[in-house]
Structures are given as structure tokens and as C-alpha cells.
Amino acid sequence: MDMNETPILVCKQLTKKFDDKVALNGLDMALYPGMVVGLLGQNGAGKSTLMRCALGIMQASSGSIEVLATPVEQMTSELKTQIGYVPQQPFGYEGFSVSKALDLHRSFYPEWDKLLEAEWLQRFDLDPKQQVQRLSVGQRQSLALIMAMAYRPKLLILDEPVASLDPIARRKFMADLFELAIESGSCVLFSSHITSDLERVASHLALLKHGELVIFKEIDELREQVKLLKLNESAALPAELNVLHRNGCNVLVDNYQQQQFAGLISANSLNLEQLFMELHS
Numbered sequence: 040m041d042m043n044e045t046p047i048l049v050c051k052q053l054t055k056k057f058d059d060k061v062a063l064n065g066l067d068m069a070l071y072p073g074m075v076v077g078l079l080g081q082n083g084a085g086k087s088t089l090m091r092c093a094l095g096i097m098q099a100s101s102g103s104i105e106v107l108a109t110p111v112e113q114m115t116s117e118l119k120t121q122i123g124y125v126p127q128q129p130f131g132y133e134g135f136s137v138s139k140a141l142d143l144h145r146s147f148y149p150e151w152d153k154l155l156e157a158e159w160l161q162r163f164d165l166d167p168k169q170q171v172q173r174l175s176v177g178q179r180q181s182l183a184l185i186m187a188m189a190y191r192p193k194l195l196i197l198d199e200p201v202a203s204l205d206p207i208a209r210r211k212f213m214a215d216l217f218e219l220a221i222e223s224g225s226c227v228l229f230s231s232h233i234t235s236d237l238e239r240v241a242s243h244l245a246l247l248k249h250g251e252l253v254i255f256k257e258i259d260e261l262r263e264q265v266k267l268l269k270l271n272e273s274a275a276l277p278a279e280l281n282v283l284h285r286n287g288c289n290v291l292v293d294n295y296q297q298q299q300f301a302g303l304i305s306a307n308s309l310n311l312e313q314l315f316m317e318l319h320s
């Protein structure tokens with residue numbers, strides 16, 4: 040990805056409150072073409088709220104959001120055809136067959152790629168003649184994914200896209216999603232609780248905790264720089280280390296550069312699941 044290109048999505052000091060409840064708190068983030076950003080966070084951390092604000096479905100309480108260089112509240116319908124979205128519970132098209140539903144959906148998108156549609160129908164093993172209301176939850180999700188992707192949107196927002204897919208479809212979908220993003224110069228923002236998927240396909244991790252973006256990093260950087268330091272009791276932590284979480288003598292930092300200092304016992308890398316557990320311990 041090229042950071043000199045125009046960013047696809049920019050959030051500045053994005054805050055969303057529901058009455059007294061702060062769902063997003065001063066979030067700064069810029070997403071560029073080719074990024075596949077995995078959004079991780081506990082239930083209620085603010086993932087869906089972030090996605091809805093970015094899509095203009097929900098209004099931010101303060102701060103700003105720009106999508107494709109346009110303030111989200113000024114997006115035209117033409118610009119909206121460059122965004123794809125699959126919500127947690129996709130719905131609609133009851134009473135239609137899969138192929139009729141696709142015909143109707145396709146008519147809204149001049150850039151629709153029929154070849155891509157056919158490829159993905161086959162990949163998900165969807166029968167075009169099947170009635171939408173008779174599809175299983177996973178099959179409906181697959182159809183919603185095709186509908187959101189077949190016009191190669193510049194920004195694809197997926198709220199737990201693979202939660203209802205079986206492991207084989209899930210693995211394949213994630214790998215293909217990554218390829219599609221690279222190939223189309225799109226940017227993908229997806230949430231998932233399946234850390235192994237995220238680790239395998241995301242280029243970046245965005246981790247939300249209680250509405251705050253506590254980590255936003257390239258996955259490779261994350262492996263190198265986020266470490267769990269074990270210290271002895273007298274150790275003084277170098278001031279330049281940025282502490283994400285501290286639990287007694289265990290300190291999680293996100294900018295470790297092989298520093299050695301008195302009292303450091305070990306500096307261990309964590310996989311994403313371990314990192315998540317440690318951050319919430």
C-alpha cells in the first residue's frame with residue numbers, strides 16, 4: 040500500500056456517545072488502498088459503531104470522518120456505490136431466488152463484475168435457483184458478501200463477515216478477500232473474533248478497548264514491537280517504552296526495540312489471542 044495515495048477512510052477524533060455511554064472515544068485512524076484491517080475488540084468495544092459511523096448510517100457525536108476525500112455527511116449516491124457493507128445480520132430479498140436477487144442488486148452498480156459474481160457463487164456453492172428465504176444463515180451471509188464485493192468497491196466494510204461460515208468456506212473467503220483487496224486496490228475493514236483468521240489475512244490490526252483505539256499497527260510490526268516484558272521487582276522501565284497494560288511485573292509494551300535494561304527478565308512475543316487476553320487481564 041502507498042501512504043502517499045489519498046486515504047480511503049480518515050477518522051479524526053471520532054467520538055460517539057449514546058446518552059452517557061461513550062462508545063467511541065477520540066479515535067484517529069487513516070486507511071489506505073490495499074490495507075486489510077482486522078478490527079478486534081470485546082463485545083461492546085465499539086466495532087459496529089465505528090463501522091456505522093464510517094458508513095454515515097450513524098452520526099458521530101464529535102470529530103470528523105472522510106470517505107474517499109469527502110466528509111461522510113456529504114457523500115453522494117454515486118460515491119456510495121464505491122462502498123460495500125455487510126452488516127452482522129444481513130437481511131432482505133425474501134421472496135426472490137438467488138439469481139433474481141442478484142439481478143436486482145446488480146442493477147444499482149454500473150461497475151458490477153459478472154465474472155467475479157459467477158466465480159464467488161461457485162466458490163460458496165450457492166444455487167442460483169434457490170429461494171433466498173430458504174438459504175441457511177451461512178449461505179445468506181455468503182450471498183450478502185457477493186453482493187457487497189462484486190462491484191469491487193473501494194472501501195469494503197464487513198461486520199463479522201465469516202461468523203456463520205463453516206471453516207472451509209471461512210478460510211477460503213479470508214484468503215480470497217485479501218487477494219481481491221490487493222488486486223482491486225480496495226481497502227477492507229472487517230471485524231472478527233477469530234484471531235487466527237485475522238492474523239493470517241489482515242495487513243493491519245486495529246484493536247478497540249472500551250471505545251479507544253489502543254493498537255493500530257501493521258501485523259508484521261506488531262509481531263516485532265509488541266512484547267510482554269517480565270521484570271523483576273526493582274526494574275525501572277525505560278521512559279521511551281509505551282505501556283499498553285501492566286499487571287504487576289508483567290508489562291505489555293507496543294514499541295519494544297530489543298532494549299536491554301536492568302531488571303528485565305524476558306521479552307516475549309505474543310500471538311494475537313495471547314495479546315488480547317493479556318490486554319484484558
Ligand SMILES: Nc1ncnc2c1ncn2[C@@H]1O[C@H](COP(=O)(O)OP(=O)(O)OP(=O)(O)O)[C@@H](O)[C@H]1O
Pocket residue numbers: 057060061062080081082083084085086087088089
Ligand atoms: N443504538 C444504540 N443505543 C444505545 N447504545 C448503543 C447503541 N448501539 C451501540 N450501543 C452501545 O455502544 C457500545 C458499543 O457497541 P457496538 O455494537 O459498537 O460494540 P461491538 O464492538 O460491535 O460489539 P459486538 O462484538 O458484541 O458486536 C455498547 O456498549 C453498546 O451497548
